[in-house]
Amino acid sequence: MKKNHQHSPWVQPARLVVQLAFLAFATFAAWRHQVLGGGPDGSAPVDALCPFGGLEALFKFVSSGEFIQRLNTSDFVLLAGTIVLALTLGRYFCGWICPLGTLQELARKLGQKLFRKVRITLPARIDSPLRWLKYVVLVWALVFTWKTGTLIIRPYDPWAAYAHGFAGWSEVWAEFSAGVSILLGSLIIGLFIDRVFCKYLCPLGAFLGLTAKLGLFSIKRNGEGCLVCNKCEKTCPVNIPIMAMHAVRSAECIGCLTCTTTCPTGKKGTADEGRTFLLPAIAGRQIRPAMVGWAGLAIFIGMIGSAQLTGYWRTQPASIVAAVTSAGQLDAQAIRGYMTLEDVSKSYGFELDKLYRELGISEQKVPATSKCKEIGKLLGLSESEFDTQKVRDAVVRLQNKGK
Ligand code: SF4
Ligand code: SF4
Numbered sequence: 005m006k007k008n009h010q011h012s013p014w015v016q017p018a019r020l021v022v023q024l025a026f027l028a029f030a031t032f033a034a035w036r037h038q039v040l041g042g043g044p045d046g047s048a049p050v051d052a053l054c055p056f057g058g059l060e061a062l063f064k065f066v067s068s069g070e071f072i073q074r075l076n077t078s079d080f081v082l083l084a085g086t087i088v089l090a091l092t093l094g095r096y097f098c099g100w101i102c103p104l105g106t107l108q109e110l111a112r113k114l115g116q117k118l119f120r121k122v123r124i125t126l127p128a129r130i131d132s133p134l135r136w137l138k139y140v141v142l143v144w145a146l147v148f149t150w151k152t153g154t155l156i157i158r159p160y161d162p163w164a165a166y167a168h169g170f171a172g173w174s175e176v177w178a179e180f181s182a183g184v185s186i187l188l189g190s191l192i193i194g195l196f197i198d199r200v201f202c203k204y205l206c207p208l209g210a211f212l213g214l215t216a217k218l219g220l221f222s223i224k225r226n227g228e229g230c231l232v233c234n235k236c237e238k239t240c241p242v243n244i245p246i247m248a249m250h251a252v253r254s255a256e257c258i259g260c261l262t263c264t265t266t267c268p269t270g271k272k273g274t275a276d277e278g279r280t281f282l283l284p285a286i287a288g289r290q291i292r293p294a295m296v297g298w299a300g301l302a303i304f305i306g307m308i309g310s311a312q313l314t315g316y317w318r319t320q321p322a323s324i325v326a327a328v329t330s331a332g333q334l335d336a337q338a339i340r341g342y343m344t345l346e347d348v349s350k351s352y353g354f355e356l357d358k359l360y361r362e363l364g365i366s367e368q369k370v371p372a373t374s375k376c377k378e379i380g381k382l383l384g385l386s387e388s389e390f391d392t393q394k395v396r397d398a399v400v401r402l403q404n405k406g407k
Pocket of ligand 2: 223239240241242243244246252256257258259260261262263264
């Protein structure tokens, strides 16, 4: 047999470094937005940094030419990046980039430390039907977001819950109780079961899996030299029956390469040194695992960088005045939580007094420099009792009165 690729023992440590770097960046971006505040000149909201938001927005944008609240072109760029990745390198985004995937892997590592090697695998009769759940979530999220024009999945999104954690427990619980429960549930169950949210619930994972099936990536197994040790299957976090396949082209494969780096064939000191029998492949041609790592980073970072250079990377509305309804009025839905009452009054052309009266609040309790998202707190109300939507509604009423 021809000399094959050498093992790359540093691929998994390198993958962990990449995952931690993206997790750290995403966490920092969330902290910056929550603590330092957003705004046209401020930091990006977490919703503008999510490829799934891009998929939801695409439906709305194609049908009406409007953006969904909180989203912008950055979501489309990220979506395009993950699609290109999925077509070339499978679910690289899931295995190397997604911060939620990383949190689950960290939980699993902690579980292995705390509970030795306990690893629970659900029996097939439970596992198989549960895997379909993520496709149901995908269809539900897309259909209802398109119909309502709002991010229907947001309150249930564990990443949004994580990213809003810096706003404080009471705020995050008020807005994201479902998302917090899913996040904590996934991490606690994730101590024993690998990637539980990815396998059963994630709509983005479902979409990327289907896209990857159309693409070039596979994990190719050369049965001739296989030692039938079963290590690849035992370590696969999404439990793919690798031993029964010549090439893994499953929508479940997250491209983590754990199987290829665990495969003992080709390791130093073995009879087949230098000839590895389980490797990633593009269009059927086996490549080094390290190449997958580098190529994925180059594609993803390259696409974001190009979008920034060409001005397509926008995470904030350039100007609220640009948002106009079909009736020719300034669109009240463009009002954001970071805007102050003064901003709203100036931008929408209403006197502050009128705005106060319409909102039923007083300047003594809520100064004009208060941000819309802070008003509820100043009045001693929860976010569900007084949120930014109340200000939008008040502006719409004033616009209607002025007709
Ligand atoms: S399946 Fe979802 S949560 Fe899991 S890594 Fe992929 S995108 Fe992230
Ligand atoms: S088949 Fe290999 S690359 Fe795919 S998820 Fe399983 S271990 Fe990771």
